[in-house]
Amino acid sequence: MIRAVFVAILLALPWTGCANALDARYDILSFDTLDGWEEDDHAKALHVFSQTCQDMKDVDWRALCKLAQQKPGARDFFELFFRPVLISEGAPALFTGYFEPELNGSLRRGGRYQYPLYRQPPEAREANPWLTRREIETGDEMKDRGLEIAWVDDPVELFFLQIQGSGRIRLPDGRMIRVGYGGANGHEYRSIGAELVRRGVYDLHQVSAQVIRNWVRRNPEEGAELLMHNPSYVFFRRIDDLEPSLGPRGAMNRSITTGRSIAVDPQFVPLGAPVWIEKAGAAPIHRLMVAQDTGSTIKGAQRADVFMGTGDDAGRVAGTMRDGGRMLVLMPIQRAYALAPDAMQ
Known part of the structure; x- marks a missing residue:
């Protein structure tokens, strides 16, 4: 599962929303209030919706999924069978981005390839917490056990791959080989971005993934020690049954799509649901997406992480995204009015 946590987890962004969806407010809006709705490519959104809706459990969603499989007119499909629902619980909207990193590596250690990606050892599954990052990377517990999936050439990129x-x-x-989340050592994540702010190296608004990378590389000894500030450690597994042209798998165990898949808080947004995004900022996004992923820092009714694709370019865009706006969940009509019964009056 993709852990959609990029900018938020780097900075340990606070969340001040309510504890659960029972405290949320639900308002039904009309499609003509959605800024940019008419200009969107609804067929692309319908295609993405069709990829995961068959895994939704409730009867109303499954019935609409069967209809979506028949490839109806996309805009008419959404407008006839859904209503946009604005879910709010007091916290402002926040959109960040995440991506699929691409690293250089080898299946054997040698030359510049000196930094291992490990499978999770059996004892780490049974202990919670297990060894810290420092103990794993500097001790002998992992050595000579055949746990290495690959060796990469950059410890900083390996750190970000774990994020x-x-x-x-x-x-x-x-x-190219693909790797996915294969477990963790059970220690709580500590933000290295927040640590740089605490030390007075940067102000909060200055910190991004690229800023952190650059600082660690400019200060190799201090940088290596900074990475140890985070005791959490992620193990991996090889993924060999996914076509190279497809995106990584999200929380629904289906491939996600660049610019059309988001990570959400499933307390408020059903996984698989279409979601209309109006993201502000330097690069606005007004688009119908699908909630196909989750993340440990994606909390709240107006919180989403946008999947920006694979590789360095996608990473640069994702690493600087932190914008406001609003998002509306497209709910089946009966479900929408059940959530907001006052709208029927």
């Missing part, structure tokens, strides 16, 4: 939870490793012969 993302999945990625691709480009081998010297050009082949």
